[in-house]
Amino acid sequence: MNNNVFRNLSYGVYIVSCKNGEKYTGCTVNSIMQVTSSPATVALSVNRDNYTNSCICEHKKFAISILSEKSNPLSIGTFGFRSGRDFEKFSVIEHKFINDLPVIKDACGYLICEVSEKIETSTHTLFLANVVDGDVLNDETPMTYSYYHKVIRGNTPKNAPSYINE
Secondary structure, eight states: OOGGGGGGSOOBOEEEEEEETTEEEEEEEOOEEEEEETTEEEEEEEETTSHHHHHHHHHOEEEEEEOBTTSOHHHHHHHHSSOTTTOOGGGSSOEEEETTEEEETTOSEEEEEEEEEEEEOSSEEEEEEEEEEEEEOOOOOBOBHHHHHHTSOOOOOTTSTTOOOO
């Protein structure tokens, strides 16, 4: 099988943020989808080895910053290739707080979510979450995973659901 076919699935690029005790952490993800519109529900897939996963499990809330094609690529690298266990990611990325969760300032939109269910797979947790708040922040084009690879020339972290061992 040609695993590159998975790169033809439509994905966005997002920063998921959550509480980390009294601090905040997060990770770059591409596996988010709307499940229903009423009640507004999304699904999020996060590797169980990611520190963000354990923080979401503990606090049961997270924010999704929807990155645009004009978002700073530094955000993707900071949240995708460094662990919040040993680095305070929000110390180097511009953000604001909405409902006590950090949202990336140059995102084109955000969602605030509360976990309603979680499903464990062999490597990832699938979080089902109710959307309790959300807004459009600007009219920029949302970044797709294809744009990230073809234009930004970005790499995929090993813990990402879409990682392909080249």
